[in-house]
Amino acid sequence: MKDGIQNHPIELWCGDKFYSKTFPPGTEFPDNTTPEERAKCYWDTRPKERGGQRIIENTHGCKGNTIAMVEGINLGTEMFDLLIICPKWFDTYWFEQPSMTALRGQQFEVKKKHISEIGRQLATTLIHELSHSRVLLDKRRTYDIIGEKSAYGFKEVYFHAKNNPNNALRNAADSPVQAMYLEGYNWSTGFNEAMFEEAPLKNTLRG
């Protein structure tokens, strides 16, 4: 991490309306681009000096189940992260979940709370996205590595840990971040087990 996260340059968007289906007249697509591929492209309408005014392939954008994404933009002299939180995130999760800070101060009946019930918070979504950042973490950045069905959620985290711990380390799922932050419990089974006796933070107050 070069200068630490507090100095990390980010351009943050709530939505991806700057991706347009209208291309400026005379836009040249790379050779061999098929009409099907062309139909999946967007035009980045952001200013050229911010890395915009370019063709974007269809992997970008708030479509399908995508709730957030990050892309490193290299301007040659400087790099920054283009971070998009999709409207879907705000529609689906914004009002539903207590904040991580609120959860940290809460006591749950032991073994009754599953980490997958914690759901998505803005904090962990931002950590998730920034953990993908090439600008911030370079070779130590994370990926969304498909386990059984997807790359997300405790079940998939568990699957990776059992089958290929290397994948578990490189995967960006939110559950481990949540488990680390809600440190008053031992979440290794998925449920909030009592913290083991020798844990250094056992007797520190959550809050």
Ligand SMILES: [Zn+2]
């Ligand atoms: Zn991801």
